Amino acid sequence: MKYPIYGILFLCLLFSWRCASHSIPRTESLKFGTLPQWPSFYQENHNSLLSLKSEAWISLESPSLATTVMVALIFAAPDTLFMQAEGFLGMDLGKILIGKDRFILYNQFNNQFIAGALDDPHYNIFLKTNLTLQQLKNAFIGFVPLPPDLTLTDEKEGLFVSQIAGQEYRFKVNKQNGSLEWMEIYQDNEIILKQEFKNYVSTKGLLFPRITRIVLPQRKEMVAIFHKNIKINEAIDKNSYFIEIGPKTKQLIIVK
Numbered sequence: 491m492k493y494p495i496y497g498i499l500f501l502c503l504l505f506s507w508r509c510a511s512h513s514i515p516r517t518e519s520l521k522f523g524t525l526p527q528w529p530s531f532y533q534e535n536h537n538s539l540l541s542l543k544s545e546a547w548i549s550l551e552s553p554s555l556a557t558t559v560m561v562a563l564i565f566a567a568p569d570t571l572f573m574q575a576e577g578f579l580g581m582d583l584g585k586i587l588i589g590k591d592r593f594i595l596y597n598q599f600n601n602q603f604i605a606g607a608l609d610d611p612h613y614n615i616f617l618k619t620n621l622t623l624q625q626l627k628n629a630f631i632g633f634v635p636l637p638p639d640l641t642l643t644d645e646k647e648g649l650f651v652s653q654i655a656g657q658e659y660r661f662k663v664n665k666q667n668g669s670l671e672w673m674e675i676y677q678d679n680e681i682i683l684k685q686e687f688k689n690y691v692s693t694k695g696l697l698f699p700r701i702t703r704i705v706l707p708q709r710k711e712m713v714a715i716f717h718k719n720i721k722i723n724e725a726i727d728k729n730s731y732f733i734e735i736g737p738k739t740k741q742l743i744i745v746k
Contacts, residue, residue: 520695522668525648529640531668536633538696540567541726544717546630552711563717564731565631572731573630587731588627620709630715632699634673634685636661657682669697681707693722 520538522531542565549558561573569590586595594605608623621629628634637652637659648663648671658676663669669690675683683706687699703714 520697522666522695525645525663525665526642528642528650528663528668529636532636532670535668535697537567538723539565539631539633539698540723541565541721542631542698543719543721543724543726545719546573547716547718549714549716550712552709563630564726566726566731570731571627571630588623593623620706620711621704621713625704626713629685629702629704629713632687632702634670667692667697669699691720691722696722698722 520531520535522528542563544563545560546563547558547560550556559575561575564572566572571588572585574585584595584597586593588608591609592605592607594603596603608627637654640650640652640659640661643649643651648665650661650663652659656677660674660676662671662673664671667690670687672687673685674681683704685705686703687701688703689700690697691700692698698717698720700717700720701714703712705712
């Protein structure tokens, strides 16, 4: 049976797996040093994000779709991301949990769910975007993994470059506070992906972008995430990101 792409299209942006509640240990204040040290600072900043709660507006634009949805977002380090969308009078429309390697998407409105592996590119069809679930997961928490052999090529502009399998990765860093402003991927001298990070909030030196935007210019696709009411490194209750699948819930299968 082919997975339907109608009203539950954005329920794929809601996640949940059962995880233990835990207190958040106190983290050391981060301080940015020099540009050559930036890759280590950036990774340390990400590792210091132990939990995140926000209300997130997610906008998606592509040749076949233009829509926006608001979700309640929870991130619990190291790799659990949960989102829940609500409709009229707080009615629960759907939830999605993305773990380290797998995800589960539950559409309460139709009492249906789908589950699978994050690295399976076939699952991005219900998002109507060529971005993978792993790329979107990182975007929701304002992060992009750094490639190896990242080289500082322009200290005046704060530019880093890395070459991977015929592609060039470029990173623009704010020299004052170490925040990542944008990342671009080029292939055959043409940009195939651009990711922007804006409106940072700082908590004890930990930097988090309120706005993350990914663009696939050749495919005319864009995903933008706008966070508000952000809470960083507060204790997380396991009941706040829990999906219960009943015995009458129907599992949907994507035919490959």
